[in-house]
Amino acid sequence: MIMLKQTSRTFYIPISRLKSGLKDAVASAYLCMRAIDEIEDHETLADEVKAELLLGIHDAFSSDDVINESLKLLSPYAETLPEVTMRIHEWALLCPPTVTNVVYNHTATMAKQMADWVHEGWDIRTEEDLDNYTYSVAGMVGEMLSDIWFWHDGTKSDRIKAVAFGRGLQAVNILRNRTEDLERGVDFFPEGWGQKEMIKYTRRNLKLADSYISDLKGGPALEFCKIPLTLAHATINLIAVGGNKLTRDAVMKLVGSIN
Structure with missing residues (x-):
């Protein structure tokens, strides 16, 4: 909830009012997507690196080991990427097991499409x-x-x-x-x-x-x-x-x- 408050004044309020379980699912979803959004919008990363990282997130969230694959992908960028992105494995873990397929699949798909937009220069x-x-x-x-x-x-x-x-x-x-x-x-x-x-x-x-x-x-x-x-x-x-x-x-x- 601390990270939610730091990253979104708009969504912190409605998420904080949800009951346990649903709150975890929506918070996990929001933070995972905010994490990849920070890659797409990063001010100093080269577009080639953005696309590579976003495709890496797609692959990690499509894999059987989301946590370790995400950690391995992002660890070299600890000094560059914001905290919400570096902790994406924590947001993934937060998601209730019975709805991970929804959150992980949408995160993977969004990351892939973001990478495509980076490649196209947001044309x-x-x-x-x-x-x-x-x-x-x-x-x-x-x-x-x-x-x-x-x-x-x-x-x-x-x-x-x-x-x-x-x-x-x-x-x-x-x-x-x-x-x-x-x-x-x-x-x-x-x-x-x-x-x-x-x-x-x-x-x-x-x-x-x-x-x-x-x-x-x-x-x-x-x-x-x-x-x-x-x-x-x-x-x-x-x-x-x-x-x-x-x-x-x-x-x-x-x-x-x-x-």
Whole structure:
């Protein structure tokens, strides 16, 4: 939970409210994916090294020995990679045994697709390219969460809307991190798009995400999803009027207002 709090103000709150078992599964999933995200976004690693490490994570999480394979892969980079990445074997161990196939398979698949995007230099020219990228790094997370909800208590959810849930949250991040991404030479906006078009894209996906959670009809899945989605809507509204990031007080006030 300490690592969660350090790496995500948005997801720490809903994960911390889950009950034991489900909390371990979602925390494991989030931290594994945050670990590989830190490789993709690393500011100093060469792209060739990023791709090699991400493919290595794919192979490790597809193997029968995730823990040792991950340790062997990452140990030479202890001085370079952040703590959340270096401890990916711990996050893997945290996962309840009956749902490791869901978390490990999605982590492996995401790492492979991230490696492909690194190879391509994050070349996003069309809306289809953007859809493909946001699926690779976030839409897939929505699918994984749907699998975890079903594992936990049999909750069924619309997987297409689950993808939009993840995609909408990622699109908010793309807008919020626009300046930093351009400074590191990466442009996630399709050709000819400005902020107006990206906001429209984001709102369209968040609308589907609203429908996704309204279908959940209560329970821990709904309680979890309401928080990041509420914060995403508030952030996109702030960006649309020239702001960028919600203050801590604003976040806590929004969370407190959620029924």
